[in-house]
Amino acid sequence: AQSVAQPEDQVNVAEGNPLTVKCTYSVSGNPYLFWYVQYPNRGLQFLLKYITGDNLVKGSYGFEAEFNKSQTSFHLKKPSALVSDSALYFCAVRDMGSGGATNKLIFGTGTLLAVQP
Amino acid sequence: EPEVTQTPSHQVTQMGQEVILRCVPISNHLYFYWYRQILGQKVEFLVSFYNNEISEKSEIFDDQFSVERPDGSNFTLKIRSTKLEDSAMYFCASSSARGHTEAFFGQGTRLTVV
DSSP states (O other): OOEEEOOOSEEEEETTSOEEEOOEEEOSSSOOEEEEEEOTTOOEEEEEEEOSSOSEEEOGGGOEEEEETTTTEEEEEESSOOGGGOEEEEEEEEEEETTEEEEEEEEOOOEEEEEEO | OOOOEEEOSEEEEOTTOOEEEEEEOOTTOOEEEEEEEOTTSOEEEEEEEETTEEEEEOTTOOTTEEEEOOSSSOEEEEESSOOGGGOEEEEEEEESSSTTSOOEEOOOEEEEEO
């Protein structure tokens, strides 16, 4: 069964420092991977995705993520954190049904990023 | 920038009552979804809808749930007889294609069943 794990419930980082939010996945075949961010009382906003090609993908608000097939990971990164980056971050994988990728997203449990000034 | 809009933002209903949650997907999108997030838990898939029919649904999406696209713009989720455990944030989403295409989510409807 497809699954996504976010091992950290919370990540604390000082403003200006680099940040990493971890995600590992388990799928059959090649994964379609996504990161979404949820600000308080808001919906999920798409940040970036990996489908194929370059392992380093760049997304919104200066975020990037590195796909590592051997480690089955897709960690979210940013070189310099901002206080405004504080939010809940979700990693997700497209369910690879028997007929190929379905429409269903499987989400991780989320990681709360807290950036201290 | 086009966005998915949901109404109402918050709905309080009594147990056993029917509720309808409304969504307006992005206009040129063809695939529509409902997800829910129980407080403090992960976002869970409920159902996907394409070409005026359900294309996929989860175990959560039982006979109490139904979806409809009554006109060219709205997409609704109906819960026939709400239970306390239906209390959650419900997110509507849409995408232009399946597979590798990202889904865009609305801001959610917080449903509280009392």
